[in-house]
Amino acid sequence: MLDLIVRGGNLVTPEGLLQADMGVLDGHIVQIRQEIAEPARQEVRAAGLYVFPGLVDVHVHFNEPGQAHWEGIETGSAALAAGGGTLFFDMPLNSLPCTLDAPSFDQKRAAMRASSYTDFALWAGLTPKNLEYLPELAERGVIGFKAFMCNSGLPEFPACDDATLYEGMRLAAQLGLPVAVHAESEALTAHLAKKMRAQGSTWREYVASRPVFTELEAIGRALLLAQETGCKLHIVHISSGAGVALAAEAKARGVDVSLETCPHYLTFTEEDLERLGAVGKCAPPLRSRSEQNGLWSLVLQGAVDIIGSDHSPSPPELKQGNDFFALWGGIAGVQSTLGVLLTEGWRRRGLALERIAALLAQNPALRFGLSQKGRLGVGFEADFAMIDLTQSYTLAPSDLYYRHPLSPYLGYQFRGQVVSTWLRGEPIFVEGRIKKPSEVRLQTRKL
Numbered sequence: 001m002l003d004l005i006v007r008g009g010n011l012v013t014p015e016g017l018l019q020a021d022m023g024v025l026d027g028h029i030v031q032i033r034q035e036i037a038e039p040a041r042q043e044v045r046a047a048g049l050y051v052f053p054g055l056v057d058v059h060v061h062f063n064e065p066g067q068a069h070w071e072g073i074e075t076g077s078a079a080l081a082a083g084g085g086t087l088f089f090d091m092p093l094n095s096l097p098c099t100l101d102a103p104s105f106d107q108k109r110a111a112m113r114a115s116s117y118t119d120f121a122l123w124a125g126l127t128p129k130n131l132e133y134l135p136e137l138a139e140r141g142v143i144g145f146k147a148f149m150c151n152s153g154l155p156e157f158p159a160c161d162d163a164t165l166y167e168g169m170r171l172a173a174q175l176g177l178p179v180a181v182h183a184e185s186e187a188l189t190a191h192l193a194k195k196m197r198a199q200g201s202t203w204r205e206y207v208a209s210r211p212v213f214t215e216l217e218a219i220g221r222a223l224l225l226a227q228e229t230g231c232k233l234h235i236v237h238i239s240s241g242a243g244v245a246l247a248a249e250a251k252a253r254g255v256d257v258s259l260e261t262c263p264h265y266l267t268f269t270e271e272d273l274e275r276l277g278a279v280g281k282c283a284p285p286l287r288s289r290s291e292q293n294g295l296w297s298l299v300l301q302g303a304v305d306i307i308g309s310d311h312s313p314s315p316p317e318l319k320q321g322n323d324f325f326a327l328w329g330g331i332a333g334v335q336s337t338l339g340v341l342l343t344e345g346w347r348r349r350g351l352a353l354e355r356i357a358a359l360l361a362q363n364p365a366l367r368f369g370l371s372q373k374g375r376l377g378v379g380f381e382a383d384f385a386m387i388d389l390t391q392s393y394t395l396a397p398s399d400l401y402y403r404h405p406l407s408p409y410l411g412y413q414f415r416g417q418v419v420s421t422w423l424r425g426e427p428i429f430v431e432g433r434i435k436k437p438s439e440v441r442l443q444t445r446k447l
Contacts, residue, residue, distance in 0.1 A: 002040035009046030027424030054086025054383030056364035059308030066096025073115040079335040079401035084385030092125040101133040141444035144178040150186040169231035178232035183218035203273040239284035241294020263340035278319040342416035369445040382425040391417035
């Protein structure tokens with residue numbers, strides 16, 4: 001007897017859309033057939049719904065332990081589940097302590113297991129302070145190492161100079177783990193920030209202090225170091241079409257690099273900051289309409305590998321003040337990633353549903369060696385979300401599962417409603433209610 005049958009849904013698979021039944025046993029998909037005849041302990045009707053693989057968000061900041069009042073694992077993972085997600089990769093900074101050695105890893109892993117509604121993986125930091133600890137972090141099961149090429153804004157997580165990044169990439173290559181980089185030039189952004197602050201402190205001066213070429217300069221250096229060391233490179237939150245084009249060119253000539261962008265760069269432009277204010281502040285900043293068009297063009301062409309939310313919330317008071325440079329920079333958006341791709345991508349630009357599933361689930365799982373995650377197929381874990389594509393809704397504060405109901409997407413009309421989200425065949429989100437699964441698991445890279 002099967003544990004679960006999902007009846008008659010439109011399954012979004014890498015091979016295309018397939019209207020079929022899906023059978024689940026012991027947390028895994030064991031059958032996909034036109035009609036499954038054998039009995040099951042539970043049946044769910046999915047006629048008219050689209051069944052996506054559970055989202056794998058490779059880039060979130062849930063800020064726990066130490067700063068759960070910013071977000072926390074419980075509210076962050078609940079929001080992910082409400083948005084169709086079943087697995088997140090938590091970044092090593094914004095929590096206290098930062099994940100820089102084995103004890104801090106153990107502390108964060110324990111907090112995740114206690115509070116998360118979904119599976120999780122953990123990034124570790126790569127900084128001038130912790131090169132010696134990378135092997136013990138790899139042994140613990142980190143998914144990779146995260147480095148900043150510019151000021152992170154946190155003294156406990158300093159930026160990497162070129163020598164540290166080179167040595168860290170060399171060691172990561174030996175350990176078989178990727179390095180993710182925040183690619184903005186510290187020398188250029190620090191110089192331009194000082195210059196622009198002398199002219200003003202509004203969003204306009206802030207955006208002008210971090211122009212596209214400062215991103216391109218850092219991407220170019222990271223690509224060169226990755227090529228030299230043989231490191232698997234992951235470039236996070238690329239904000240511009242020019243940045244994607246530069247990295248894609250290196251990838252075409254053999255550099256082992258994956259390209260990530262974020263929903264907010266695909267939804268908003270720098271002109272929206274006049275309306276959004278600090279809730280739309282991020283680094284790299286929102287770009288011009290022409291850069292956004294270029295970014296969308298490359299997404300549609302298949303040049304972008306992964307879309308992650310870069311969910312980085314803060315208490316409301318850190319978003320208040322007249323000095324835009326001093327305000328906390330981070331977008332709260334983990335709940336809206338799939339909504340953006342369905343609305344801005346599928347509905348408005350014709351992005352195929354299969355491509356959305358690849359960007360949000362299959363490609364992250366493949367890139368980070370998660371062999372049983374990321375797709376609807378026999379043998380894979382039964383992580384999925386059921387979506388009603390006929391439904392539209394306008395996001396309201398009461399819809400958000402975040403600790404603080406702040407998001408640039410408030411008031412935005414989305415197409416496609418998440419009806420339910422399932423982790424290994426267990427419901428974790430059903431029609432507005434969050435449910436705790438029997439188990440959540442740390443995901444580690446299969447080398």
